[in-house]
Amino acid sequence: MADHQRIHPVDLEAGNRPTAPLVPGGSFRSDKGDPARSANHHHQQRRQQQGYVPGGPLPPPPRRVAPPAPPLPPPRKRRGRGCCCRFLCCVVITAVVVAVLAAAAAGALYLALDPKAPRYSVDRLSVSAFQVDPSTLAARARFDVTVTAANPNSRIGIQYEPGSSLGVWYQSYRLARGALPAFYQGHRNTTVLALAMAGEVQLGTAVVSGMQDAQRTGAVPLVFRADVPVRVEIGNFKLWKVTSRVRCDLVVDRLMDVSSPIKIKASNCKFSLKL
8 A cells, every 4th residue: 555645734824924023133112113213203304394404503493473362351331321321311202202292282272272362441541630840840640540451262261460550651750650459350351440540750841841842732642551460260270470561552632731531542552471
């Protein structure tokens, strides 16, 4: 028989093993595994990128750029000023609204009441006494005046208060004075008042001569004035007190002769209010 074949064991892993060592002799670590050599290598690359020439001067160290400063916080809003502005705006708006409403109410009240000014006239003027002392030129006079006051309003009454002042004037001299009685004048009412007025005044020579000349021509100018405090009444409501001023420009035929009644040749009355 043929010789028996012998089977020898073969190490399959031994054929894949490298024949040369992976790390050269005398080396313990790889460059990648050594931190110091790796840092030195990176440092040399950085110096070459910055233009360093071996054996030449070292390049300047890189400048450190300071980090940007953090932005300043926004300024705080002053709440006090904003509150004051809002308060002033509210006050102004409220005042405007109140003024508009008051004007509307006043306009509506005016249209509803349709107020009219009272009318006054001097219907009669008589001189019961008028004497001029020739030595002193002091004049003493007494007048009887009939005044008519008419209230044309249908919803407004007039209350005449005490403290009135009446006067008959020749130029700037008040010949007589008097007062109006206190009374109430109703709606659409006409009241005739008989007033007695008296006074004494010191005249000058030129004034007496001018008065005599005017009497000879039959046209003596006189002025009747009245300042009367009144209150306007609307229903049960009394408004504030005002002064009613009446001025009547008169022309009479004579003044110094009391033997016969005086004739009023012209009369023009004006009315105004003093608040």
